Amino acid sequence: MAVTRARTRRALTLLAVGAAGVVGLAGCTVGGSSANTDSSVLSVAASAAVTTWDPVRSFSTEALYLGNVYEPLLWKNAEGAAEEFTPAIAESWEVSDDGLTWTFDIREGATFHDGEPVDAEAVAASIEAAKDHAGASFIWAPLETIEATDDSTVVMHLAYSAPMDLVAASTYGAWIVSPKALEASAGDEQYFEVGIDAGTGPYTVKSYSPGEKVVLEAYDDHWNEEALPHYDIIDIAITPDAVTAQQMLTAGEVDLATSLPLENIDTVASDLGSEVRTANSPFNFVAFFNTTRPPLDDPKVRQALSYAVPYEDIIEVGGAGYGTQAHGPVPKGIFPYSEDVPQYSQDLDTAKTLLAEAGHADGFTLNLTYASENSAEARFVPLIKDAFAKIGVTVEVRAELFNQQWENAKADPATAQDIFVVYYWPTYSDAGSDNLYSLFHSSEAPFFNLSYWSNAEYDALVDEAGTLTGSDRDAAQAKYEEAMNLLVDQAPGIFLYDAQAVSIVPTGLEVADFNENYPFTTFFAPIRPAN
């Protein structure tokens, strides 16, 4: 592994200091980690696997790395920030009154890691590639044409109004990629997979060992001098097991761990003398009812079951208390979330009354499936079973790998499960066009609508709201709220809880706040040693 001379010297100093630290600390504490010294290497344990390095096709957990290596036109700021967006590759942008024409001014002086300049042509080519074959290409569906009118101007013409600012800030399918790499990958689909990157971000991929390690190196020519990284090297051990990550963090082998077992968070934090930080996340738990057959085709039965669920206990057990009861399927902090959307709360008497009115006083039996790799679901599903038993409903529970659970659910609603527990998040920061549409808008073949629910009134509301989002967001919000009210009333699913993002910021580090718009990304550039 080639390391430059200057870096080697710095690292040597670090090792000497580290060794002295270990000797000095022997017997009193473990964890004299490099975070406490003036180091240029930040070591991290992260659970995120890389399914692809192709920035166009990427649609999974590799966003952790890609978000440091690539940049979109705009970054969407976390809920509560003064500005909604931070300009990245675009310097400014404007939209026509009808929401159909979006003009982006491209920043001058930015370069791709492979040396190519960033201009309007490169941006248009990236977005065309994304529209053509991105994993999340559907986010560009409203886009009819995109043209570079001059070196620094890109104009998007839409078929119908849509929020292109949100789309351009998506965590999937919106990275701006070097035209040279796009061309190379067009002929060779494996082009990126060895860990090649062609972005503009503050870090570049230095090396990649599949399933094992990702090393990022600071990109010294990044356009934003104010945001230059504080660490030269980010050394990331891919650690799928959260308990192992915890061991590594507490033993001082890594400075930062991106996922820790929720139930141990408090212990780890007090061991390390560091704070626990929580933030909104886009992750949300829903339990779909199979609405195609009795007894769950009856809204009254679905309402009864919604009244039987112990929401607070589920958050306590499933999320170790880190969560809030959901207002419909839109996660807290993401458009068009609203506190005004009603919630059910546990009321077993009402539940029994409703069941009796629906002619099911003696109860019935349902089967429920959940994803076995999701430990939160494994913990809270028994609570649903117990609660339903109290109103005479027997639940048979089955754990399946998500992939299998989903495959079975899509195959044939008539023979599918009665209740399907899902952990969902929107692809970009518009849960109207994603959660509300994907999960509950009627569709011919089920994909994510696994309650198989079909309601013309709901469909109309969501369709209308979708076209309003680009031109009049307040009007869209109002329509979506109407749709959510209807959804909660008709209860095609149980709206369980919005999970919180929980992290431990080790002492000695300053870390930026979690941004729910980029839930899989840990931004490394702003991380620095605390003074």
Next chain:
Amino acid sequence: MLRFLASRLGTAVLVLFVLTLVVFVLSRVIPGDPAVVYAGPKAPPEELARISEKLGFDQPLFVQYFTYLGGLVTGDWGNSLATKQPVLDELATRLPATLELLFAALLIAVVFGIVLGVVAAKRPGKALDGAIRFLAIGGVSMPAFWLGLLLQVLFVGRLGWLPATGQFSTEVEYVSPIAHVTGFPLFDSVITGNWVAYGDGLAHLILPALTLAAYPLGLIARMTRASMLEVLGQDYVFTASAFGLRSGIIRWKLALKNALPPTMTIIGLAAAYTLTGTFFVEVVFNWPGIGQFAVNAMLAVDYPAIMAITLLGAAGYLIANLVVDLIQARLDPRVRLS
């Protein structure tokens, strides 16, 4: 001898062939779309269809199987669905880490197992024998992942003597990077005189190797003890003793040689079993070997990777058995190779 080898190899190939068929069919009949593994959980239907077509998942099962077999014999074992890299490359980069761990564990198990077994057989029923038997039963019955966590809590958490996870410290990679000679990092650091890396690697190896050694060590100690007791009760031992041979010589030279064959069998079986033990140990210690790759492959239902690991594991098992048979024939002339 040659005929013996040829027939054993023939059987091995047949076993491996049947295994490919069984694992292939089993891994495809369980529900779950391999295209989803490839594209990520939220990929839209069109993308899944495109990938299915590209990777041939839309073909009938037997076509897929023969395509796979064809690749197998020509050295193309397919690409991992999760990492997109050729499976053979993936295994090749991880094999050295696993072999070093396996070798260290078996070395510990064989040396200490035999010594403890002989010592225990010296005065059966006494305190030392009891202690060794306790240790042996503990080693055999303690699940590896549990023992690994216990050792971590003790040696890393409480005492702070050893590193918890990984094969080398991050610093080593930037300060004393290991030259790639044979591909076995610990071995390479010795032959290139990279003592910083060697010391660091050795420290990282101790806990996972001990954890992995526990099971075969217990097994070997018990077997050695039992067969030593049997041998020590035989006439020639009394004769030797009557001729005034020192008891140490009788025990460690005469008796041990005759007590070893059954132990050898156990070592072979234990070696093969230990291979699966690496699955747990590598996950607990974040060891960058095949075991961890295997666990991830199974969780992700990564077919090509699962197939390759199964074949490799089976081949390892067959080879271990063959080697044991050969050694046994050497140690005990009564065993014929036929």
